Amino acid sequence: MNDHGCDECTKKNADKQWKRDFPIEWEKDHYVTRREMVKFLTLGSAFLVMANGVMAIAGRLAKPGAFQRRTVALASAVPVNSSVLFRYPTDEDPCILVRGTDGQLVAYSQVCTHLSCAVVHRPEEGVLFCPCHHGYFEIVEGRPTAGPPTRRLPRITLEQSGDVIFATGVEV
Amino acid sequence: MAEPRRGTTLFTALLIVVGTAVVMQLWLLTAAMDALLAQEYGLLLPLTLGSFLLFALNAALLKFVFDFDRRVEQR
Numbered sequence: 001m002n003d004h005g006c007d008e009c010t011k012k013n014a015d016k017q018w019k020r021d022f023p024i025e026w027e028k029d030h031y032v033t034r035r036e037m038v039k040f041l042t043l044g045s046a047f048l049v050m051a052n053g054v055m056a057i058a059g060r061l062a063k064p065g066a067f068q069r070r071t072v073a074l075a076s077a078v079p080v081n082s083s084v085l086f087r088y089p090t091d092e093d094p095c096i097l098v099r100g101t102d103g104q105l106v107a108y109s110q111v112c113t114h115l116s117c118a119v120v121h122r123p124e125e126g127v128l129f130c131p132c133h134h135g136y137f138e139i140v141e142g143r144p145t146a147g148p149p150t151r152r153l154p155r156i157t158l159e160q161s162g163d164v165i166f167a168t169g170v171e172v
Numbered sequence: 173m174a175e176p177r178r179g180t181t182l183f184t185a186l187l188i189v190v191g192t193a194v195v196m197q198l199w200l201l202t203a204a205m206d207a208l209l210a211q212e213y214g215l216l217l218p219l220t221l222g223s224f225l226l227f228a229l230n231a232a233l234l235k236f237v238f239d240f241d242r243r244v245e246q247r
Contacts, residue, residue, distance in 0.1 A: 030180045034180060035237055035241065037183075037187055038233065041190045042190060042230045042231060045190070045193065045226065045231075046231075048197040049197065049224050049227040052197075052224075053224075055205065055208050055220070056204070056216040059216040060213070062208075062213065172211045
């Protein structure tokens with residue numbers, strides 16, 4: 001039985017002087033190499049489980065962020081089936097406030113969950129639309145309905161005091 | 173030379189099993205990263221447990237390799 005071509009290797013080695021001077025024990029070589037590889041992979045496996053553990057600990061320690069209450073817009077300034085852009089929780093986070101055809105106010109992060117393009121409101125279709133890759137999100141819960149996005153848009157929780165709408169938090 | 177030859181075949185099989193387990197662990201790590209960023213913290217512990225089980229399998233196979241080595245050296 002010619003396992004890994006080793007008998008053949010020996011025959012080939014026999015006809016060359018330098019191979020006779022420096023013979024290679026292929027069986028032993030394969031044996032050691034594969035054994036070392038098993039050790040190396042098991043070490044890698046240990047690192048991977050540690051990385052997973054670090055993430056589990058980070059998840060345990062993570063606290064829901066405390067969000068500031070921030071003014072978004074005047075309710076009277078947002079007609080039915082229209083939208084207003086604002087930024088929350090920081091000035092770097094674009095969001096969109098939408099009043100649907102039922103008059104209900106909802107707000108979402110404007111960052112598409114696919115590749116972070118800005119979604120826009122399409123009043124004629126009653127959806128939030130991502131122009132980069134044609135992703136569609138429905139307005140009531142921000143869930144993806146078509147295109148590449150698979151996760152819903154982060155929702156901005158709202159409070160209304162008189163005519164003023166406040167953003168109070170983010171629900172991922 | 174019979175023992176190393178059997179060892180080579182054995183370690184090839186072990187390599188396939190261990191390699192598959194490591195690839196599965198990589199997949200679990202990716203899923204854990206995704207869960208962490210999506211703030212779905214409940215998924216992290218089961219994912220870590222799964223990864224640990226695969227590591228335990230790998231460690232058991234490595235112990236077998238050490239035992240095999242010892243037997244080879246004794247002969």
